[in-house]
Amino acid sequence: MNDVIVLIATTPRLSLFSEHALPSIIHQTHLPAAVVLVSDTRHLSQQEESLLQSELKDIPLYALTNSRIPGAAGSWNTGIVFISEHFPDSYIAIIDDDDLWHPEHLSSCLANSNSGKANVVLSGINVKINQETVAVNTPQNITVKDFLIGNPGWQGSNTFIKSELATRVGGFTEGLISGNDRDFAIRVLETGVAKVFYTNIATVDWICNQSPDALSAPGSKQKLRGCAQFLQLHGNKMSAHEMETYFLRAYELFSLSKEDILHELNKWGGDND
Template identity: 30%
Template sequence: MGSKTFGVIGLGSVGWAVIHGLSPWYPYAGYDIMGTYSWGNILATDIVFICVSTPSHKNGRLDCSAVYEVLVRLNNDHYTGRIVIKSTLLVGFMDRMVARFPALHLLYMPEFLRERSSFTWFTNPDRLVVSGTDDDVREVLSYFTWVDPHVPILHMSYISAEIGKLAHNAYIATKVSFTNEMEAICSEYGADAYDVMSTIWADRRVHSQEHLTPYLGPYGGKCVPKDTQELLHSGKKRTLLTAVEAVNAQSTAKKAEHKQPALITIIPTHNRPKCLDRALASIREQKKVPDRVYIVIDKDDPSYHAVETIVARSDRCLPSTLLKNIRSHNLSGAVNTALEQASDDFHDANMVFVSILDDDDWWDRSYLANVYKFAQETKADWIISGLIRHSDPLRPGIMQPIPVQITQNMFYVTNPNIQGSNLFVRLSDLINIGGFDEELISTTDRDVCIRLLDAGTVPATLYNHLVHHDADNTRSRLSSAGSEKKSAGLRYFYRKYSSRMNLSERDAFKMRSLDLFHVSISEEI
């Protein structure tokens, strides 16, 4: 990972996509007005990307006030790094900002992402458009050396980049309205709209059927309508765009035909009601709320009645179910109890994603929305994302490294920062491997990942640090050094997998068990 750093202001679809693409190469800091993020960390970065929203005014023009407010704040704090604006802008906005803030190094680098595929489109762009001084552009592009060298880099003026971004989405709007107009003509004469459009798709000058497919309805989403409106109202009469808007207004919206996967969350809990309350609060704040939350507890747990009260209160905002653990009285038994219930509640296990949250951990408000979206973008069976480790409640958490590749042997010696709370997996895959191993009292997450890989499932890595892991050693935890449960778990894990380890892996496992957890592992095990 390089010594350069970057910051992202505005943690929406674009902001998290920027982090996903750049964070494997450079350390980062994120900031958003929603959530608990440090502005001071942003000021310490070498380059900052502004990805805040620029919604449409009633008059059709873009509202860039959020961008302006960020620039004022950076200027007042004497930020000296490069500032790259990725938000879509009013025509002429950059020239005004350069004149208004002469001390700032301002660049415009519009983003051309598909809303439903922002992560994968950022890492595989069609082009890089950038405007600014030669020195600033050169420095910013040094952060993108990982991009395929065949991707064109288009260095242009601010005004050209602003109009180019808007023109791109206006062109998409034009294609959609053209298709809807052809669909209407076909309906009038009894022609087959697919046959008609196939004559266009076959032309060598048409590279994609995207936006030229009948019966998809009018254009919509967050960007295409407002960007088209900005061009439409930016000056003199726009004859073509006026027609594009008119066709879109009279086009009938179509109902979505694709069934979306369901999303469930499982929280095993044991005598930690205050921690559970925090975990549930983080779920209530999610941008995407799960379809069902299963809280699982042993019936003889001393906090059972307190947990009942917490779940009843939470059920007003979340679809929650409190389950009594009917299997082994450990984390694996609790998870399997919920998996069994979920199998009854959702008949197509292949269309359900499972998110697990340890009761003493919590999620960033973007976690479920981002991993859910990324799973559908990549078609992966399970997703892992980054952990933020909190070992001292008085200090900020520390971002843990995220593995680039996920293989069985990486779990033999240690845990590569994959735990229940950052594991997002298809329900059918968990069922197919028999759920969690109930003989394992600890080290369960490593075992599940090994068996998922053995079963041929496909993982994918989302480079967003979205999961807060409570590693406070001032209280008793499952992984506390010398704990009986940790000792039993490590010894069982070694018996199960030592035959697959090479000599150096076996020695490293024993040394780590002794040094970190005071557990001696012998070959007789």
């Protein structure tokens, strides 16, 4: 059976990780073979590593520092390269430091992997705001077109992918401010070799950040840049209707108008043709 390696990118926010993601990992009914924790902005101290390792008990911890472009994508890619080198025939299971897995998450992904033949297994996600479930996203039969106009349910914390496939697509797009999950999904599906299976149950709790400075806050300048970047990368794949749907979603979710996004795109030489 394929090993499962847990991958976490953190800034670091170790208190948040210890409170949320870490208990989720140690309470899995199928324990991972290792945990790879990538700190974005600084090395972890020996004391910090030792404390985390003691909490993980017998699960080996590999604490790395982001060696790529600063940000989540660079941190994930640092981990993906390490995992592909040290655990080449493995599944990478990503969890954000502030999200939660249900105890059966990893065992459910493995049970639905068709004995390891799947190179992607997607579980459902509970969207949580203020400890309440406001939506349940359970992906099924996903296509590239789904991700051009939204996200049917493939995000960071339910990413369960063979290390070989994650490496094949070059990991995540570094420098992309938002939409990392959608961009990654599109590029994985475009390989034509993705064998995607589904658990059909929600075993991930996505804790939505509702702070005023959150990336997804209405009118966020970072989100504006992220929307323009995504359009530059994938706008050429959209039909006219899909592009209008993309702009409508950006307005409804983030209060960003079509004019705002196109202006941002043109400001730094982008091209949405």
